[in-house]
Amino acid sequence: MPPDRLLSELLRIAACIGLEVRSVGMRGKHAGPGGLCTIQGKPLVILNHRTSAIDRSTALADALAGRDLSAIEMPPQVRGFIAARRRGRWRLLLPERRPGPGLAVCRPRRTERDEP
Numbered sequence: 001m002p003p004d005r006l007l008s009e010l011l012r013i014a015a016c017i018g019l020e021v022r023s024v025g026m027r028g029k030h031a032g033p034g035g036l037c038t039i040q041g042k043p044l045v046i047l048n049h050r051t052s053a054i055d056r057s058t059a060l061a062d063a064l065a066g067r068d069l070s071a072i073e074m075p076p077q078v079r080g081f082i083a084a085r086r087r088g089r090w091r092l093l094l095p096e097r098r099p100g101p102g103l104a105v106c107r108p109r110r111t112e113r114d115e116p
Contacts, residue, residue, distance in 0.1 A: 001077045003053035009078045010060045014045065016072050021060065023049040036063035061085040 001009075014021050026034070026048040033055035034047040045063045047056045065086035069079075 001075070003057060006078065006081065007053045007057045007060070009074060010057055010064065010082075013064060013069065013072055013074060013078070014060065017064075017067060017069070019043060019045060019063065019067070021045045021047060023047045023056075025050050033059040035059050057081070058085065 011021060020042070022044065024034075024046060026032075027050075031048055031050070033051040034045065036043060036045050038044065043063075045060055047059060049056075061082045062085050064082055069082065
């Protein structure tokens, strides 16, 4: 499926479930494709229209991945794309092992002035 068609399908699905999507031009060296945020208690997806269609599709699929879409009709490729993003997203959120010790364990290096 072409990236533009994938993006339009994802936008249609977002509209069906009532998820607002805004397309804005983000500037800056590290401006990403966008993502899900909450403004005044309502979920909102902000997409950077300066990025490619596949990057915007990925950001939108990430936002849709956590929602119940079983009642929405969509092509199998789109459902598979969202499911793949769901698997990747949960793997990032739930690491297999706990993180190691943080900065609390670090001790300052002793200098000559500290010595008695």
